[in-house]
Amino acid sequence: MSYKPIRTLFELPTEENLAPGHRMCSGCGVTVGVRQILLAAPKDVIVVTATGCLEVSTVAYPYTAWRCPWVHVAFENAAAVASGIEAALKALERKGYGKRHPVIAFGGDGGTYDIGIQALSGALERGHRFLYVCYDNEAYMNTGIQRSGGTPYGTWTTTTPFGKVRPGKTEVKKNLMGIVVAHGIPYAATASISHWKDLMNKVRKALSCDGPSFIHLLTPCNRGWRFDPAQTIRIAKLAVETRYFPLYEVENGVYRITVPVPRPKPIEEFIKAQGRLRHLLRPEYADALATFKKQVEDYYSYVEMMTKATSSK
Amino acid sequence: MMVQKLALSGDEAIAYAVKQCDVDLVAAYPITPQTIIVEKISEFVANGEFDGEFIPVESEHSALSTCVGGSLTGARVFTATASQGLALMHEILYAASGLRTPIVMAIVNRALNSPLSIHNDHADMMGSRDCGWIQIYVENVQEAYDRIIFSFKLAEREDVLLPVTVNLDAFFLSHNVESVELIEDGVVKKFLGRPKRKYRLDPDEPYSFGAMAYPWNCFEFKYQQVVAMRNAYKAFDEVEDEFSKISGRKYGKLGKYWTDDADYLMFIMGSSAGTAKYAARLMRQEGLKVGVVSVKLYRPFPEKEILEVLEGKKGIAVMDRSISFGAPTPPLASDIRSVMFANDMKVPMMSFVYGMGGRDFSVQDARNIFEMLMKKDPSEYPKETIYYGVKA
Structure with a gap:
């Protein structure tokens, strides 16, 4: 894939497509991520956003924070709307009525893991040239912290409270990347807002594909994860350093860990920093803590195994 | 050309x-x-x-x-x-x-x-x-x-x-x-x-x-x-x-068939309008003053045109091919009744639901409905919707 990698902050454009003055929470991980992504993308990008935090907080009529063309239609269809834009522009360009532009769709974990998975799967299978970004804050934050398919095991949310018989969410975090990669698309990657250069270069790479690409971005949410808004980047970084959220990419089926973590920090550091997980450290939830740890280890091993298995490809 | x-x-x-x-x-x-x-x-x-x-x-x-x-x-x-x-x-x-x-x-x-x-x-x-x-x-x-x-x-x-x-x-x-x-x-x-x-x-x-x-x-x-x-x-x-x-073709908001001098009209939508027109033609040959209104534009509702066509009629049948469960009348009948009421016009009306789930609507069916209109005294038209042809 040919793309121009970013090496220093000085290479970034000074004009941004997401203007200040939006209504996202202070310390919001999503905003940080979207800004980084748009700084890495060409200026003539068209953005589609699923219903969610990013949507309601950036376009409170009559205001808009978007300096690029932007559209929201519904919760579950960002990938379908993006498909339509991409295909229509392709036809318009062919007929001499218009010009193609890069298209990025943003959906939260609810809009991607759950209600939007069908539209996403369809769009990936059809091979539209667009980038889908799942900004994963691991619960339905816009409606008040309800669990999603992206919420990890043992997590407190308002629909998975911990109590006498339950430790929080009792199901595993869905392997979204596995589902996406199974479509055989040219490029898919995970990213964290704490690793800006890694994220931005993944965006550049993704947009250089002649086909669908996908970025799974971890975006800590201080409201839902229960931490001090000043700590967002630190938490995002801990997620990587504890191997909770491995950073890797899958290029034409080949896995590569882009930020290896040879000596991980103890997962307890990640857990104790957040109110949604801290209960796992109580003696009565010892079993749940063990399960949580095992799932984190299993997932990292899975990524390592896939890296090894596809290295000779 | x-x-x-x-x-x-x-x-x-x-x-x-x-x-x-x-x-x-x-x-x-x-x-x-x-x-x-x-x-x-x-x-x-x-x-x-x-x-x-x-x-x-x-x-x-x-x-x-x-x-x-x-x-x-x-x-x-x-x-x-x-x-x-x-x-x-x-x-x-x-x-x-x-x-x-x-x-x-x-x-x-x-x-x-x-x-x-x-x-x-x-x-x-x-x-x-x-x-x-x-x-x-x-x-x-x-x-x-x-x-x-x-x-x-x-x-x-x-x-x-x-x-x-x-x-x-x-x-x-x-x-x-x-x-x-x-x-x-x-x-x-x-x-x-x-x-x-x-x-x-x-x-x-x-x-x-x-x-x-x-x-x-x-x-x-x-x-x-x-x-x-x-x-x-x-x-x-x-x-x-x-x-x-x-x-060289023009359809209008309403398709009007023998409506001008008709005493009785049938309001209907879609392909059955053709069937109704054929029935009306046969009945016209017998000297019966019936006509058909095919509602072609449903939204926006052709209120003005409906009022015009209703002027001076003795009775109308409004045919709906859908049910509005629990409602006083199905959609088209509700719309026509509402238009009449708002304009102080009271043409006696019978509401029918017909042809649900593909049940055939024949020329004889259209004729039956016209005959119901003509035989009954308009002041005695039933107020409730008739589910025409249902095997109750």
Whole structure:
């Protein structure tokens, strides 16, 4: 894939497509991520956003924070709307009525893991040239912290409270990347807002594909994860350093860990920093803590195994 | 002008019209009895006869979502569905009209599950009648073809910018082969032109679409759709005049058949209007003063035209091919009764539900209904809807 990698902050454009003055929470991980992504993308990008935090907080009529063309239609269809834009522009360009532009769709974990998975799967299978970004804050934050398919095991949310018989969410975090990669698309990657250069270069790479690409971005949410808004980047970084959220990419089926973590920090550091997980450290939830740890280890091993298995490809 | 005549089914005729309309994007999902439309368009694509993009999406929800995205770029967009497919689109129907996307959609009207039926009634469109789309019903295959071309012209007017549904009856029209007169490609292209859209997804002049509105401005957005519907009502006749110039055909908001001197009228929609007209013709030969009103434009509702046609009538039968469960009357009967009441007009009326789930509506059935109108003293017409032909 040919793309121009970013090496220093000085290479970034000074004009941004997401203007200040939006209504996202202070310390919001999503905003940080979207800004980084748009700084890495060409200026003539068209953005589609699923219903969610990013949507309601950036376009409170009559205001808009978007300096690029932007559209929201519904919760579950960002990938379908993006498909339509991409295909229509392709036809318009062919007929001499218009010009193609890069298209990025943003959906939260609810809009991607759950209600939007069908539209996403369809769009990936059809091979539209667009980038889908799942900004994963691991619960339905816009409606008040309800669990999603992206919420990890043992997590407190308002629909998975911990109590006498339950430790929080009792199901595993869905392997979204596995589902996406199974479509055989040219490029898919995970990213964290704490690793800006890694994220931005993944965006550049993704947009250089002649086909669908996908970025799974971890975006800590201080409201839902229960931490001090000043700590967002630190938490995002801990997620990587504890191997909770491995950073890797899958290029034409080949896995590569882009930020290896040879000596991980103890997962307890990640857990104790957040109110949604801290209960796992109580003696009565010892079993749940063990399960949580095992799932984190299993997932990292899975990524390592896939890296090894596809290295000779 | 060379006139080409082809034997086409309703679905095929629609595909031909789409091909001629310089459509940029078709996104559709197959559902009986709409499938032939998408199959035919796919054939055109395979043979290089259609130069737009055809997106075979994974659901009707995505079909309409894809159309909305496509339409917002300024492209000309078409889709087609039926029944369950329209029900699955329901959420996005409102987004399409709210975002003012001039999409044209053919709906092959089919019953809604449950029980499962692939056959005709109007429950699908009537279930979404308040979605803010212009709604046109057709009587035959020629009309289905013509109305697609007509609808793009109407939808894309700057004072309208609303999506349009062209409704044709499952099987009775979708699969029935009739002789269709095609308009020349170049004539259609010139008729439609490429109206420039001021608001579209364009990096040179970026706008945000689909914002969040608060209680102090959401109402105003919705009111703009009310105004656009009123404009569509006015524009309808103008576009019909323009269309008649290229085709020699004009249908009107209402199709009126022997209505002027009639004492009794039947109001009906879709293909059964043809059946009713034939029954009326036979009865006219016997000197019976009956007439038929085919309601072709359902939204915006042709209030003025309905009032005019009702003037001086002794009795009317209003035929609905859908049920509004628990309501005083089904949709068309409710609309006509409401129009009469608001205008101090009281023509005695009987409301009928007929033909549900594809139950045949024969010439004899139409005749039976006229006879019920004529035999009963209008002051004694039943107030309750009659479920005509149901085996109770």
